[in-house]
Amino acid sequence: MACTTPGHPLRTPTLATVDGTTPSLRMVVLRAVQPEAYALVFHTDTRSAKWTQLDENPAASVLTWDPEQQIQMRFSGQITRHAPGSELANSAWDQLPPHTKETYAGAAPGGALEATSGTGKNAFGVLIFTAQTLDWLRLSRDGNTRALVDLATARMDWVAP
Ligand SMILES: Cc1cc2nc3c(=O)[nH]c(=O)nc-3n(C[C@H](O)[C@H](O)[C@H](O)COP(=O)(O)O)c2cc1C
Numbered sequence: 001m002a003c004t005t006p007g008h009p010l011r012t013p014t015l016a017t018v019d020g021t022t023p024s025l026r027m028v029v030l031r032a033v034q035p036e037a038y039a040l041v042f043h044t045d046t047r048s049a050k051w052t053q054l055d056e057n058p059a060a061s062v063l064t065w066d067p068e069q070q071i072q073m074r075f076s077g078q079i080t081r082h083a084p085g086s087e088l089a090n091s092a093w094d095q096l097p098p099h100t101k102e103t104y105a106g107a108a109p110g111g112a113l114e115a116t117s118g119t120g121k122n123a124f125g126v127l128i129f130t131a132q133t134l135d136w137l138r139l140s141r142d143g144n145t146r147a148l149v150d151l152a153t154a155r156m157d158w159v160a161p
Pocket residue numbers: 012024025026027028029030042043044045048049050051109110
């Protein structure tokens with residue numbers, strides 16, 4: 001599984017949110033997959049820009065590249081935020097190793113280096129990305145192939161790459 005295998009290329013996808021009218025991208029660690037819901041689970045600091053952006057607009061996109069399989073996947077969907085103190089954030093926090101907990105105890109991401117407020121668990125949030133569409137592309141010397149999938153209706157169309 002990508003989310004439990006360090007170094008797996010699908011373990012660090014790119015997550016895009018919307019900052020006003022501007023796309024905002026960053027890499028995140030894939031923490032879990034909920035295949036039946038087409039959902040991906042991420043952890044983040046609730047003082048980060050993405051948390052605020054998602055409050056204003058839950059639209060998101062996730063991009064992966066598997067160099068072995070030569071497959072790009074681009075998902076689009078929506079994110080549900082689970083704030084500090086929520087059941088999901090609490091249970092995820094309890095399973096984090098100490099060194100990961102440490103990363104939430106410092107200054108706010110993007111804030112002044114000296115500004116610390118002893119946050120830790122109070123700044124830990126869980127993001128659940130639920131995909132609605134998948135744009136799947138495989139590169140091959142025999143010919144590239146691309147499919148567009150509507151996950152809600154399970155409709156798939158082969159299209160020109
Ligand atoms: C390989 C890698 C993995 C990362 N994993 C996460 C993550 O799981 N969660 C997270 O919030 N930021 C993660 N980051 C940091 C983000 O890419 C980003 O710099 C940070 O979250 C601030 O983003 P924002 O200001 O757009 O919210 C990771 C960065 C790298 C390079």
